[in-house]
Amino acid sequence: MSVIELQDVSKLYGFGDATTLALDEASLTIEPGEFVAVMGPSGCGKSTLMNVIGLLDRPTHGDYLLNGRKVSRLRPNQAAKIRRDTIGFIFQSFNLLPKLTALENVALPLMYRNMTSTRRLKQASNILERVGMREREYYLPSQLSGGQVQCVAIARALVNNPKIIIADEPTGNLDSAGSRLVMELLSEIHKMGNTILFVTHNPELTRYATRVVYMHDGMIVQDEKTAIGQVARTARREMYIIPTMTEEDDLAGVSTLMKALPGKDEKRADTKKSKRKTAKSRAKKGAKR
Amino acid sequence: MKSLTRGNFGVARTSLRSNRWRSFLTMLGIIIGVSSVITVVSIGQGIKQQVAHQINHVGRDLITIRPGHIDPASLHSLNILSVTPSSGSLSSKDVRAVQKTGGVGITVPLGIVGGTVKSGTGEYLAGPVVATTGQLPSILNQSVAYGDFFNADDDGNDVAVLGQRAATKLFNQQVPLGQTFNFRGHDFMVRGILNDFATAPLAADIDFNNAIFIPQTTAEALTNNSVTPYEILAKPANPNDTNKTATAINSSLLKIHGDSQDFTVLRQDQTLAQTTGVLNLLTQLITGVAAISLLVGGIGIMNIMLVSVTERLHEIGIRKAVGATNRQILSEFIAEATLLSVIGSVIGIFISLVVNLVLRILTSLAPVVDWKIIVLASGVSIIVGILFGSAPAFKAARKDPIAALRGE
Numbered sequence: 001m002s003v004i005e006l007q008d009v010s011k012l013y014g015f016g017d018a019t020t021l022a023l024d025e026a027s028l029t030i031e032p033g034e035f036v037a038v039m040g041p042s043g044c045g046k047s048t049l050m051n052v053i054g055l056l057d058r059p060t061h062g063d064y065l066l067n068g069r070k071v072s073r074l075r076p077n078q079a080a081k082i083r084r085d086t087i088g089f090i091f092q093s094f095n096l097l098p099k100l101t102a103l104e105n106v107a108l109p110l111m112y113r114n115m116t117s118t119r120r121l122k123q124a125s126n127i128l129e130r131v132g133m134r135e136r137e138y139y140l141p142s143q144l145s146g147g148q149v150q151c152v153a154i155a156r157a158l159v160n161n162p163k164i165i166i167a168d169e170p171t172g173n174l175d176s177a178g179s180r181l182v183m184e185l186l187s188e189i190h191k192m193g194n195t196i197l198f199v200t201h202n203p204e205l206t207r208y209a210t211r212v213v214y215m216h217d218g219m220i221v222q223d224e225k226t227a228i229g230q231v232a233r234t235a236r237r238e239m240y241i242i243p244t245m246t247e248e249d250d251l252a253g254v255s256t257l258m259k260a261l262p263g264k265d266e267k268r269a270d271t272k273k274s275k276r277k278t279a280k281s282r283a284k285k286g287a288k289r
Numbered sequence: 290m291k292s293l294t295r296g297n298f299g300v301a302r303t304s305l306r307s308n309r310w311r312s313f314l315t316m317l318g319i320i321i322g323v324s325s326v327i328t329v330v331s332i333g334q335g336i337k338q339q340v341a342h343q344i345n346h347v348g349r350d351l352i353t354i355r356p357g358h359i360d361p362a363s364l365h366s367l368n369i370l371s372v373t374p375s376s377g378s379l380s381s382k383d384v385r386a387v388q389k390t391g392g393v394g395i396t397v398p399l400g401i402v403g404g405t406v407k408s409g410t411g412e413y414l415a416g417p418v419v420a421t422t423g424q425l426p427s428i429l430n431q432s433v434a435y436g437d438f439f440n441a442d443d444d445g446n447d448v449a450v451l452g453q454r455a456a457t458k459l460f461n462q463q464v465p466l467g468q469t470f471n472f473r474g475h476d477f478m479v480r481g482i483l484n485d486f487a488t489a490p491l492a493a494d495i496d497f498n499n500a501i502f503i504p505q506t507t508a509e510a511l512t513n514n515s516v517t518p519y520e521i522l523a524k525p526a527n528p529n530d531t532n533k534t535a536t537a538i539n540s541s542l543l544k545i546h547g548d549s550q551d552f553t554v555l556r557q558d559q560t561l562a563q564t565t566g567v568l569n570l571l572t573q574l575i576t577g578v579a580a581i582s583l584l585v586g587g588i589g590i591m592n593i594m595l596v597s598v599t600e601r602l603h604e605i606g607i608r609k610a611v612g613a614t615n616r617q618i619l620s621e622f623i624a625e626a627t628l629l630s631v632i633g634s635v636i637g638i639f640i641s642l643v644v645n646l647v648l649r650i651l652t653s654l655a656p657v658v659d660w661k662i663i664v665l666a667s668g669v670s671i672i673v674g675i676l677f678g679s680a681p682a683f684k685a686a687r688k689d690p691i692a693a694l695r696g697e
Contacts (some may be wrong), residue, residue, distance in 0.1 A: 056610060056690045077614045084612020095607045095694065099307050109611040117299075156611065 001068050003164060003195050004030040004053055009062035009072075011048050011218075022048040024218035025062065030197070030211075032163070035190045035228075037206045038199045039235060040215035046199045047168055049215065053197065054087050054166045055079040067163070084112050088157025090167035090198075094149045096141040102128065102152045103137040109160050127155045131185055147178025154185055165189065167198035171205065183208050187228075203235035297617075297624035304597070304625055305632075315593040316633035318586025319670045323637025325579040326666040328644050331656035333572035338657055340564045344557045347429045350528040352535050353555045354379065354387065354521040354542070379518045379552060383542060387523050390541045392534040394526035397421055397428045398518035402508045406501060408459050408470040416455050416499030418472060420508030420516050426483070428522050435464045436481035443480075444506040450481040452498040459501075473511050477503065531556055580669070587673035590629055594622065594681035605685055606693030619679075619686035626678020627671065634667035 011023040022045045030036060038046050051057035052064065055071060058079075064072040071082065089095075096105045107124035115123075128134050131151045141149050150170060157165055167186065171179035179202075187208045190196050198209075206212050212232040214222040226232040305312040356379045381398070388396045400420040406413040423440040426433060439448050449470070451459065456479070460468050469476045486497040508516045525534035539554045546552065598605070605618060613621075645656040 051691055054610075056694075077616070080609060080612055080614040083610065089610050091694075095603075095610070097604055097607060099303060108608070112608075112612045112614070112617055160612070 002029045002065070003032050003034075003067060004028065004197075005065040005068075006053070007063040007065075009052060009059040009064060011045075011052060011057065012060045021218050023052065023059065026215075026218065026220050028213065028220060028223075030195060032195055033190075033193055034195055035187065035208065035210045036195075036197045037209035037212045037232070038197060038215060039201070039203070039206070039212060040221075044215045045218040046215055048218075050166050050168045050197065050199060053164075054089060055083050080112075084109060085160060086163045088160065088162040088165040090150070090153050090157050090165065090170045092169035092172035094141065094146075094153045094173070096149060096153055096156070098141055101138045101140055102133060102144070102155075105141070105152060106155045106159050108156060113160070124155070124159055127159045128152070130158070131155045145178065146174045147181040150174060150178065150182045151185060154182065154189070158189065163195060165194055165196045167196065169199050169201070171200065171202065179205070203231055206230075206232040206235045297621045298628060300621050301625035301628045304601075305628060308597075311593060312629065315589055316586075316629055316636065318582065318589040319630050319633030319674060320586075320637040320640065322579060322583035322586045323634050323666045323670050324641040324644065325582060326576055327638065327641035327658065327662055328656070329575040329579055330572055330662045330666075331641070331645055331658045332648070332654055333568050333575075334659060334662075335654055335656040337565055337568050339655060340568075341561065344561050347431075347557070348524070348528070349557045350524055350531045351428065351557050352523045352525070352531065352538060353560075354383070354523065354538065355553045355555065356519065356551070358550050358553055379521060381514075381516075381518070382545060383552070384518060384521055386541050386545050387521055387538055390523075390534070390537050392525050392527070392530050392537055394524045395424050395428050395522075397424050397522040398505060399425075399520045399522065400505070400508065400516040400518045402473075402503065402512060402516055404473040404511075406459070406470055406472050408468075410459065410461055413455070413459050413470070413501075415458050416452065416496075416501065418501045418503060418508075419497075420505045421502055422505050425502065425522075428524050429486075431486065432484045433481045434484045436466045436479070438481050438483075439502075439504050443504050445510055446504065447475045447477045447507060448480045448504065449477040450483060450502045451479055452483055452496075452500045452502075453485050454498040455501055456482045458499070472501075472503075475511065583666075583670050583673055586630075586633070586670065587677035590626055590674050591677035591680055594626055594678050595684070597625070598622070598681045598685040601685075602688065602693045603696045605688050606690050606695070609688070609690035610694060615686040618688075619682050622682030622685050623675060623679055626674050626682065629678070630671045630674025633674070634670050637670070638663055638667060 006026055006028040008025040008027055009023055010021065010025050013020045013022055024045075026045070026049065028049075038049065040046050048057065052059050055066075055074065056079075058074070059072050062072065063070060066082065066086070071079070074082070083089075096102075097108070100108070103121060103124050106128055107120040110120040110123060125134070125137060128137055131154055133148060133151050133155060136144060136148065136152075141152070144152065154170075157167075165186075170182050170186070174182060183205060186196055186198065190208075198205075200206075206226060207229055209226060209232070210228060212224050212226055212235060213220055214224075214234060222234055224232055224234055384396060384398045387393060398421065402418045402420050404418065406418060423438055423443070425431070426438045433450070434453065436450075438450050439446075449472075451465070456465055457463060459465065459470060460479075464482060465479050466482070468479050470479070471477070483497075483502075505516070523534070523538060525531055535554050535556050542552055542554070543550065608618060608621075642658065645658055648654045648656055
């Protein structure tokens, strides 16, 4: 049985002329144990897809079956309980509570399971050990590096032993060392049998995935299985078939046209060069800061 | 559920602690409300008890005759022994009339003698010189601390008995027996010091603890019979005949005054009822005002909680994303409101106790703190806090998780 089954799911925002179609009859089936990377330009509906799968949002049309159970029309409280028991979230901006220690942050989901404080903290401490953050249990998020904070966030996502882990650009705010730390951790979790969905702009990260889904204008335009350790074929050519406009490019005023200039195309043709491209975009980001 | 509740209070505590200053300001309304309600009510209770004590002390059968017509409905003096300078329509003729009235046991006139009292410490201005008879202690059930009160043998002699505070102020010593002071050119010898009079506070009048008593006959000799009584005290021979005797006194005085009611005959039960009535009204009024401050305190809680909900939108989003249901968010915020009002009430109770203590030490007030008023004031404030806190809590609980995560 599939873990996630989306049938012609659409999501509309706004009313009248201002209506936007964030998801346009997207259908997607994910089997247990898959490690799915979701790629696509900004505003293509990746986050909406994650929110719908994560039961943070209800689809306007279409059906969503989670573990064979229809969940597309749940009431908020029922959705909250399913989130609590079967879904772990990892966010780009970490979303830890700044006033709680790492340990308390990890123990937070357990509080909503009415677990006693001692058991909560014990279980949280075990999970922190698994992500290698045991020594920093009593640090506040502000005292940890970005990669470490994301590891704590991953521990929080894992603490309820969820079947599905949803990561919306988990490496988006991290440097390369942090990204590596986080992705290695995710792939370890994946090896233990969890189903993981993650959104990324970085084609390099498709190396970790077993499947890559490409989105454009709210539609799933391509769906490809890849071997672990290899960059997905489409991702390598991503720049040609789908106009790339990352948020950083947008802010820096880099247009798709500029990127598509002949001289630069050659550089992007092979994988090595695409790495350089990521490095460049990071440098740009650094300059922005 | 138990651990959830405890967790909620834990969350609330963390939230309040991280915003100490603001939490305190939020609680201020509740603190002021609770402490003022308790203080005001206990001062009222205290005064009521003091007045009742004073009346019980002098005896419920005491009848006071005062100059001027006082409508019992508008009577507002709190002190039955007060010196109310009214138009002097009483005279020694009246005293004799009262004495002759059937059923009257003892009659004691009280008159003020003008003049300056001089002693070694200078002029004495704190209290009046009161001319009276030797029966004053017995009619007021007042005991003498040192020496004794003047009696019929002292008529015309220059002797004086001092109120307790007058003794200390006049001679700077507790027992100035045998000492003398000068009054209207005569040297008066102190022959007795009275015990503390049971007095009621808040009376604008002079109290007997500051008074100097001299024999009526001496005063008359000093002033050429021009001492007019400002008050006549009378007691019936039989305490059960108080009402009858008071009516009799009234009618016999009416005869002398040519049927004009320019004096008032008061019984103690009337005074008590009046005092209690006035005090109750006053207490209710001030309590009402204080209750408004409780309401304002509740609004303060609501206000800050609304700010808190907006400020912690992101946090609400995170909590919802990790599986908090609406009810769990709701109870977290209600726990915060509850904690705010409970802590506020506790501080308010504490402050009111401190204020009561200070009042007891520094003033003649003796506030009586009733546990019922503590329970009532803090109970009302906690209920107000929870009620006003739930509106923002519901708002927080209903937030859409995505919007909250985005901080919209």
